[in-house]
Amino acid sequence: MPKFRKKPVEIEARQLTPETVDSIKRWIGASARIHTDGVPLGAPVKxxxxxxxxxxxxxxxxxxxxxxxxxxxxxxPDIFAATYEAA
Incomplete structure (x- = not known):
């Protein structure tokens, strides 16, 4: 069976934490929003x-x-660590 390798590509990435939610929302723009449907009160946001x-x-x-x-x-995070390294 033929095998393929990913081309080396640089991407931008940021880790989502309670401290970075607002800056990531600004970075993404209108296509990002806090998800609260079905999230219990006091649970971490999505x-x-x-x-x-x-x-x-x-x-x-x-x-x-x-x-x-x-x-x-x-x-x-585990997939990110296995796939990407600092450029």
Whole structure:
């Protein structure tokens, strides 16, 4: 079976924390909003992000990535660490 390797691409990413929620919302713009539907009172908030695949929810600790076409999407920390390194 043929094998393929990802092309090296630099991306921008920021980690979602309670301290970075507002700056990440400003960075993403109108396609990011606080998600509260079904979130228990006092639970950590989630950030809803409109992506090319639909709305995705980001938890604290997730990385928010701006892709090569300017699109945004969340990435779990373990996947981010296995896929990306500092440029």
């Amino acid at each position: 950030l809803a992000i409109d992506t090319l695949e639909g709305v995705m929810l980001a938890d604290f600790g997730d990385f928010i990535i701006r892709g090569v076409q300017g699109e945004f999407y969340p990435c779990k």
